Amino acid sequence: MQVRLSGGVRAARREGGVDLARGLAVFGMFAAHVVVTSPRFEPTDVSTWSAVVNGNSSILFATLAGVSLGLLTGGSAPHTAGLLAVDRRRTAMRAALIYAIGFALWLMPAPVYVILPAYGILFVLALPLLSWRPAPLFAFAGAVAVAAPFVVAAIDASPFWFTLPGAVVSGLVGWHYPFAAWIAFIAAGMGLARIGFERALTVLAIGLIAAGAAVIGFAVVGSSAAQAASAEPHSTGIGEMIGAGGLAIAVICACVLLCRTPFRVIAWPVRAVGSMPLTAYTGQLIAWSVWIWTQDAPVDPIGGFLAVHPFWPMSIATLVFCCAWALFVGRGPLEWGVGAIAKAVAPARLNG
Structure with missing residues (x-):
């Protein structure tokens, strides 16, 4: 029997390295949620690497x-005029749908800071950036990383966050991932997509520069005693903004280069997960919530x-599901749904 491979991971337009990086991010978030990790990373102590x-x-x-x-809006050749208008309408609809999914997950009992409401807000904030070229995008990201x-910190100092309404607002806007600062990561990712992944030497150069920024952020800026310079996880300090942002870009570039080698085939299962990160992330929180609902109180x-x-059970189940879905169906179910609705609301052919 000959099996027809559907779209998804095998689609010609997909960048395998980006899918690989997304897959790693998904499993990294799984680990951050459900693995007891070391409180502090020490490069010379393997026991802290978790x-x-x-x-x-x-x-x-x-x-x-x-x-x-960035890739959805033209990649290294950003859309203009009518196509840009379509992109903005589709992105706004994607933002609304992702926020709605995030809101539904926030209502579930899984005790996780849901990132999707922040994503919805970040996509709206990114609308004016869709026409920007790499240089202004990276400049904007750098300025936000230093100023935000x-x-x-000034917003966090408000006693409002320690009230019940404050806790509700925090969840509704995903303030654990403060959009005022995290728009820098969106802009940096868009800048990377605007440069493109076609030239291996360019990708390598960007990856090395980003790795250098990560070292500076974590080891130099983060070593300061000033709270604003902190590199601690979720501190939103300058050290974390530069260090973790640089690390993210370096990882993406490394994954892109790895997928120019035979490793691309070996990494296919993780790439399958990375082709449907919204589905995988949502599935994890639903599974956790179902476990809570099925337990005897308290x-x-x-x-x-x-x-x-x-x-490991969740990771293996996610791998099996995503591989089977990518092989026999194509795009992830939530990815397909969000994309289909966005295209229906903003069709490519504009009247007038």
């Missing part, structure tokens, strides 16, 4: 969202779930 997923996975996820946005930590939603060591 800490690398904390904060960095979600920032890689956000940077890749920017890459996806002070803005976020239940510890964090300690109880971690006690069953869910990382």
Whole structure:
């Protein structure tokens, strides 16, 4: 029997390295949620290396969202005029749909800071950036990375966040991933997509520069005692903004280069997961919520779930599902749904 390989991972327009990086980000976020990791990363102590997923996975996820946005809107040849108008309408609809999915997940009992509401807001904030070229995108990202930590710190200082309404607003806007700062990662990812991945030497050069920025952010800026310079996970300090942002771009570039080799075939299962990150992320939180719903009260939603060591079962189940879906169907179910609705709302052919 001959099996027809559907779209998804095998689609000609897909960049395999970007899918690989997305897959790594998905599993990194799984680990950050359900694995007891070391509280602090020390390069010389292997026992602490599990800490690398904390904060960095979600920032890689956000940077890749920017890459996806850039690729969807023309890649290295950004759309203009009528196509740009279509892109903006579709992106706005994607933002609304992603926010709606995030809101639904936020209502579920899984004790996780859901990132999707922040994504919805970030996509709206990115609308004016869709026509920008790489240089202004990276300049904007750098300026935000340096300035936004002070803005976020001032907002965080408000006693409002320690009230019940404050907690609700925080969840509704995904403030654990503050959009005022995280727009830098979206812009950086868009800048990377605008440069393009066609030339291996260019990708290598960008990756090396980004790796250097990561070292500066974590080891130099982050070593300062000033809170605004912190490189700690989810601190939104300048050290984290530069360090984790640089690391994210370096990882993406490394994945792109790896997928120019036979490793592309070996990495296919992870690439399959990366081709449907919204589905994989949502599935993880639904699985956790279902586990909570099926337990006898009282239940510890964090300690109880971690006690069953869910990382490998969830990861294997995600791999199997995503591989089968990519092989026999194509695009992930949520990715297909969001894309189809966005295209229906903003068809490519404009009247007038």
